[in-house]
Amino acid sequence: MSATLTIAKEEWRYWRRSNLALAVVAVFIVILISVSWLTALRMHAESHERAHHQADSDQTFHSQPDRHPHRMVHYGHYVFRAPMPLAVFDPGLDSVTGQTLFLEGHRQNSATFSASGSSADLGGLSWLTPALIYQVFAPLLIIVLGHGAVTRERESRALAPLLAQGLTGRTLLAGKMLALLLFVLLLLVPLVVSALISLGSGESLLAAASLVGVYLVYLSVWAGLALLISSILHKRSSVLATLAACWLALTLVLPAVAVNVSSYTAPLAGKIEMELTMLTEVRDLSDGHDVDDSVYDRVHASLLEEHGVDRVEDLEVNIRGVLAGMAEAKLTETLNVYAERRMEAEMRQADLLGGYGWLTPALAVAVASRTLSGTDLDHYHRFLRQAEEFRFGFVQGLNRAHAEELSYIDDINRSRDEESWMRARVDASNWQVVDEFRYEPAGASVRLASAGSSISMLIAWLAVLSGMLVWTGGRLKP
Amino acid sequence: MKTDSSAKLQADQLHIYRSGKEVLSGISFTVEGSEVYALLGGNGAGKSTTLLSFLGFLAPSGGSLSVDGVDVGTDLKAVREAIAYLPESASLYEHLNAYENLRYFLQLAGVPDDKAAIEAALDRVSLDPESRGRKLKDYSKGMRQKVAIALAILRDTDILLLDEPTSGLDPNAIDEFHDLVRGLADSGKTILMVTHDVYGACQVADRIGLLRGGKLVGEFSAPEGGRIETETVHRAFSNRTTRKEQAA
Numbered sequence: 001m002s003a004t005l006t007i008a009k010e011e012w013r014y015w016r017r018s019n020l021a022l023a024v025v026a027v028f029i030v031i032l033i034s035v036s037w038l039t040a041l042r043m044h045a046e047s048h049e050r051a052h053h054q055a056d057s058d059q060t061f062h063s064q065p066d067r068h069p070h071r072m073v074h075y076g077h078y079v080f081r082a083p084m085p086l087a088v089f090d091p092g093l094d095s096v097t098g099q100t101l102f103l104e105g106h107r108q109n110s111a112t113f114s115a116s117g118s119s120a121d122l123g124g125l126s127w128l129t130p131a132l133i134y135q136v137f138a139p140l141l142i143i144v145l146g147h148g149a150v151t152r153e154r155e156s157r158a159l160a161p162l163l164a165q166g167l168t169g170r171t172l173l174a175g176k177m178l179a180l181l182l183f184v185l186l187l188l189v190p191l192v193v194s195a196l197i198s199l200g201s202g203e204s205l206l207a208a209a210s211l212v213g214v215y216l217v218y219l220s221v222w223a224g225l226a227l228l229i230s231s232i233l234h235k236r237s238s239v240l241a242t243l244a245a246c247w248l249a250l251t252l253v254l255p256a257v258a259v260n261v262s263s264y265t266a267p268l269a270g271k272i273e274m275e276l277t278m279l280t281e282v283r284d285l286s287d288g289h290d291v292d293d294s295v296y297d298r299v300h301a302s303l304l305e306e307h308g309v310d311r312v313e314d315l316e317v318n319i320r321g322v323l324a325g326m327a328e329a330k331l332t333e334t335l336n337v338y339a340e341r342r343m344e345a346e347m348r349q350a351d352l353l354g355g356y357g358w359l360t361p362a363l364a365v366a367v368a369s370r371t372l373s374g375t376d377l378d379h380y381h382r383f384l385r386q387a388e389e390f391r392f393g394f395v396q397g398l399n400r401a402h403a404e405e406l407s408y409i410d411d412i413n414r415s416r417d418e419e420s421w422m423r424a425r426v427d428a429s430n431w432q433v434v435d436e437f438r439y440e441p442a443g444a445s446v447r448l449a450s451a452g453s454s455i456s457m458l459i460a461w462l463a464v465l466s467g468m469l470v471w472t473g474g475r476l477k478p
Numbered sequence: 479m480k481t482d483s484s485a486k487l488q489a490d491q492l493h494i495y496r497s498g499k500e501v502l503s504g505i506s507f508t509v510e511g512s513e514v515y516a517l518l519g520g521n522g523a524g525k526s527t528t529l530l531s532f533l534g535f536l537a538p539s540g541g542s543l544s545v546d547g548v549d550v551g552t553d554l555k556a557v558r559e560a561i562a563y564l565p566e567s568a569s570l571y572e573h574l575n576a577y578e579n580l581r582y583f584l585q586l587a588g589v590p591d592d593k594a595a596i597e598a599a600l601d602r603v604s605l606d607p608e609s610r611g612r613k614l615k616d617y618s619k620g621m622r623q624k625v626a627i628a629l630a631i632l633r634d635t636d637i638l639l640l641d642e643p644t645s646g647l648d649p650n651a652i653d654e655f656h657d658l659v660r661g662l663a664d665s666g667k668t669i670l671m672v673t674h675d676v677y678g679a680c681q682v683a684d685r686i687g688l689l690r691g692g693k694l695v696g697e698f699s700a701p702e703g704g705r706i707e708t709e710t711v712h713r714a715f716s717n718r719t720t721r722k723e724q725a726a
Binding site for chain 1: 530533535555559563564567572573585588626629639
């Protein structure tokens, strides 16, 4: 058996015989399994709830009776974002971004949140997710087990005879690191189970395996850091204090500072300020409801010429539907400019925040984790874009029905009497323009590429720490 | 460098600095094969520093060290493989029993696991068979010291470096330990021990080097078939002669 393996086995034997180590591991495992189970239940419930609401919303829209198509434009429709399979592990931004959109003509509504009642299932601790436990609390466990790896040898004066009998410092550190890495693999078992479950829910093997790999690198960074400090400092109390300070700085303080600095250096325009600017621009556009608006004069003329008639009443299409479609297209173009501008600004801020992963691996793993899980800002934007495309599609479908299936005469006379009112409507089969909304997340390879920079940061952290361990191992003294 | 080809351990004009302070100021001595050499000195005299230098843990700023003819600075691996080192207060694992401790250290030293040899070594150091399966946290200091010596026996190195080996032991344990050390030397082992125990050094050592303030201020050899006279060494150790000289 190699010396490295012998040292690793001995380290495990020490942990197995340490009541403190066993107690800490047991508590961690209980918390992790509980949180994983509750998060899975919550996501499962939300997934079913959203699917149910989506089907309900589709059915409600389709079952509307014959009516004026523009009433259906304003009747609107709800779409829901189904949670990603890996959201059972890392819900990411899902809890702070909306999952539901009310789609209607002439407006781009903000996404709204899912029911907050689900937070009660963790006794107010719904913010605690398996991912957060791995990102914040698993390093603590590694510190508890790893802080004494070398210092314990020093304090028990076993380091000197070990080195004195020809064992090199590098071999000793390699054995200790191997023990910690085996422990990290053990810690990853619940994550692997979550990843396997996500495969059953349609997640790709690439994304699930990459997520496990990312956490393997992240926890290895902490193992390396614990071992490095343990091999440099001579007193266990000093090692523990230093590692506790590192944990506090890297997992709590620096990420919070990074968020504040990113918000300050890449500020977002306030929602009210942005909407006022947008409304000013929108007001300058034509009103699709007003067929006599002067901006449509040229459209009138070109339509009459195209159809070879002198009056709008003689057109084969209902000019009110045509103009509604044109106005919606123009309005949507303007709304999209503002939406894209806002999303670009949000992405700039998110990218800036992600860059701080060079300073703290906790931030790098958080970004990589939610990117691979499909619960990051980019996926929220994908939902908004897909929902907007869906909204525009069904509104224009209704405008087409307005133009092609409802006569202009019936349309303008609809308020004259009951009979006219009944004539100014189209068949309910037109409501089928609202198709089933299916949110399409990015493919696994796209997510992996997006997480590339954060993964590079984690690998760089591990490479630097490995280099420092090799250097320290060559100079290890009792 | 002057190398005495018969010397197992040799320090020649050794200078060592620790934290900017000169701890050893040009000491020279040799330890021959099958010899017990005791470096005697008070606290801070540089005794442990000398041992750590032979192990390559401290680099000399001047002079040289050799182990079995090999310069410590040139082939540290060979030097360490030739030495068994017992630090002050036996350094073993409290959560392991005697067998587990020995097996672990021997595995790392590349010595084959031989149950009979382990039992024989523990018999040789007279460790009570009933206590061998107990964890070392329940051992007395003397019992731990016996396990550490058993390890040295099992590693079968020619040279043993012992740092304050009798510190904290009761008189019976000290006597037992001295018998053990003498037996090892008689079986061909070379032993360099550092101690501040004048009586113990005189009981067991063939030669004693007196270290004071980082300098070797005297050497005493045992007469053929006899022991070094305790009173002479004690006087030199407590510097009485020097005081008399100063008074004169």
